[in-house]
Amino acid sequence: MTPLARLLILLYPRSWRARYGEELEALIEDANTRPTDVLDLFTGALKMQLTNWKFPIGLALAGLALATIAAELVPKIYLAETSVRSDTGNHVAIVRKAMNGSALVEIIHAEGLYSEESARMPLEEIVEQLNRNLRISAPGPDGVMKVYFQHSDSAIAQRAAHRLAASLAVPGPVTASVVFPNHRSLQIIGLGIGLLSGLAIVMRRRRPA
Amino acid sequence: MSDPAILLLASLAEGDKHGYAMMEDILRFAGIRLGPGTLYGAITRLEERGFIQPIDSADSRRRPYRLTAAGRQHLDVEMATLSRIVNTATSRLRPA
Numbered sequence: 001m002t003p004l005a006r007l008l009i010l011l012y013p014r015s016w017r018a019r020y021g022e023e024l025e026a027l028i029e030d031a032n033t034r035p036t037d038v039l040d041l042f043t044g045a046l047k048m049q050l051t052n053w054k055f056p057i058g059l060a061l062a063g064l065a066l067a068t069i070a071a072e073l074v075p076k077i078y079l080a081e082t083s084v085r086s087d088t089g090n091h092v093a094i095v096r097k098a099m100n101g102s103a104l105v106e107i108i109h110a111e112g113l114y115s116e117e118s119a120r121m122p123l124e125e126i127v128e129q130l131n132r133n134l135r136i137s138a139p140g141p142d143g144v145m146k147v148y149f150q151h152s153d154s155a156i157a158q159r160a161a162h163r164l165a166a167s168l169a170v171p172g173p174v175t176a177s178v179v180f181p182n183h184r185s186l187q188i189i190g191l192g193i194g195l196l197s198g199l200a201i202v203m204r205r206r207r208p209a
Numbered sequence: 210m211s212d213p214a215i216l217l218l219a220s221l222a223e224g225d226k227h228g229y230a231m232m233e234d235i236l237r238f239a240g241i242r243l244g245p246g247t248l249y250g251a252i253t254r255l256e257e258r259g260f261i262q263p264i265d266s267a268d269s270r271r272r273p274y275r276l277t278a279a280g281r282q283h284l285d286v287e288m289a290t291l292s293r294i295v296n297t298a299t300s301r302l303r304p305a
Contacts (some may be wrong), residue, residue, distance in 0.1 A: 005245070020249055023228055026270035027245050030229040037244045044246020048253070 005033045011045035013052040051205045056198025063194025067186045077180040078154040080161035084169040085144050095136050095145075098167040104130050111160050113151070134164065147171070150179060213243055213251040218260060218284040221276040225264055228252070229271070255280065 005028045009021055031037070049055055086094060097103065104127050108114065114126050121129075137146040147165040151157035158174045165171030220226060220234045228248055236242045243251070252274065255261045260280030264273045276284070 008246075016253070020253065022270045023272055024245060024249050026268075027228040027232070027248070030271075031232060031245060033245075037246070040244025041246040044244070044250050047250055 002028055002033050005037055005041055008038065008041040008045060011042065012048050013054070015052075016048050047205070050201050053202060055202055056195050059198035059201075060191050060195035063190035063192070063197075064187055065190075067190025068183070070190075071181050071183045071186045074181045075152055076154075076178050077150055077152055078157045078176045079148055079150045079179040080154070080157035080174055080176040082147050082161050082165045082174040083144050083172045084147060084165045085142070085172075086139065086169045087143065091139050091143075091145065094168055098164060099131070099134070099136070101127055103167060107160060107163050110163065111156055113156065113160060136164075136168070213247050214255055214260075215284070215287055216241065216243065217248070217251050217255060218276060218280055218287075221261060221274060222281070222284060225273040225275045227266075227271040227273045231274075 006025060009017060009024055009028075012021065012024075028037075028041075105123065108118075108123075108126060108130060114121075114129060117129065118126050133150045135148040137148075139145045145168065147161055147168070149157055149161040149164060151160065154176045158176050161176075162171055162174045165174075216235045216239055217231055219238070220231045223234070226234060228245075232243055232245075232248055252261065256263070256274075258279075259277055260283055261274045262277055264275050266272045
């Protein structure tokens with residue numbers, strides 16, 4: 001048991017080991033080390049680490065890692081974007097035409113959009129859902145309009161955006177980016193929670209009993 | 210009454226001791242065997258608070274510790290509190 005107990009001393013903070021490490025090792029040699037001492041040394045090392053100012057940094061990095069993993073595991077929402085240039089002056093009319101119910105129903109069927117929802121929702125609500133996820137910007141001075149569509153599948157988002165834009169005019173290239181989750185925000189939150197929790201734990205442990 | 214810090218102060222109230230001597234003494238007078246991690250956790254906290262101090266020794270691996278005046282005063286206060294608790298509990302268990 002003694003060699004394992006000696007190894008556990010390595011779990012204590014370096015600064016603590018520099019001051020008490022040899023004394024603790026001598027105690028382990030002198031005392032008839034028992035199996036329960038292994039757990040006692042482990043919890044002792046853990047408690048001592050909780051008073052170490054490096055602990056909050058470790059917890060912050062753990063928070064960052066967890067947030068990064070969580071951001072990868074959370075289902076993503078993609079925003080596809082494309083642009084169209086319309087030379088006709090009446091943009092409102094062509095947008096209305098592109099976004100009327102039957103045109104949108106055609107896109108829903110062609111792209112197989114909201115197949116799960118369509119089993120339990122009426123078509124009008126599906127069209128309403130498509131409308132919520134679709135945005136067409138007002139034309140700029142050069143007559144270019146942006147078409148945005150968001151969906152949980154990047155390929156579907158891009159195809160639907162292309163199809164919508166094509167109903168207005170000849171579309172440009174389509175790009176898609178993740179709009180949810182925001183990796184950077186999640187990582188900052190994870191880092192912050194880890195750091196603050198670590199500082200709170202260390203300050204609590206260092207407060208005189 | 211199993212607070213390792215109080216047990217350790219009570220042990221050092223008898224005289225200077227190194228870690229293993231404290232462990233054996235506490236086992237003898239309280240019937241409690243403190244594990245090495247618990248013992249050195251208590252030694253660290255008590256030294257930080259100025260209740261005990263290490264003494265120079267030829268064997269630096271078995272450095273003895275001494276109760277300071279602040280440690281003696283702290284133990285005194287703790288014992289007074291404990292006495293009140295013991296007296297109260299005893300009188301309530303065995304009413305006259």
